[in-house]
Amino acid sequence: MEWTGKGIVLAVRPHGETSAIVELLTEDHGRHAGLVKGGRSRSMRPVLQPGNSVTATWRARLADHLGNYAIEADSHRAGMVMENAMALAGLNAACALACQALPEREKHAAVYRGLEVLLDSMDDDEIWPAIYVRWEVGLLKDLGYGLDFSKCAATGDTEDLTHVSPRTGRAVSREAAAPYIDKLLPLPPFLRHPEAGYELGDIAKGLALTGFFLQRRVLWPIDRDLPESRVRLIRALTDAGRI
Missing domain, CATH: 2.40.50.140 (Nucleic acid-binding proteins)
Structure with a gap:
């Protein structure tokens, strides 16, 4: 062979x-x-x-x-980011998460291509944190647990979608979310409109959203958890004022 x-x-x-x-x-x-x-x-x-x-x-x-x-x-990407603690944390988190979440020898071409894009973007601290969150969204999708941000699960509205149901992974509009706000996960706008960029706090919301579903849908069923390097990534982003 x-x-x-x-x-x-x-x-x-x-x-x-x-x-x-x-x-x-x-x-x-x-x-x-x-x-x-x-x-x-x-x-x-x-x-x-x-x-x-x-x-x-x-x-x-x-x-x-x-x-x-x-x-x-x-x-030699690792060498190029070695002196950038935040980028190095992102690189290590992405590689460790791929190890934890992907079944061995099962083709996931979209995850591979997305990881290449993410790693090649790590010379720009302004953009790669958002790409990292989108890569985790893509990882969930490729593993069969895609999140649906296209319309409100309750009303069918396609505008003013502010939250995600932790049960279904589907978006919820601001109006429909109001009675259940403490039970829903915030949906940062950049995950629906990449061209809009992101604001302070959006990356934290995105990582909380993807982390919730990665744990419960992908990792806990196979007796694994989010890698420690992802925790270090969140700490590095916090220290750098990016989260």
């Missing part, structure tokens, strides 16, 4: 004295692990950092074996 393709490094775990088990997110093969012999060497450590893009060839005798990776570097 063999394939070659592009991938994003999600996680690296030591294996033995010199090797590493590397998890990649690929467009055609999903989240896919493999053994990199010499993966802990001085030359490979800068390559095998979460967020970096690589070209990988995977080989195994049988399809269900761990297999071996031969990896070449394409981009």
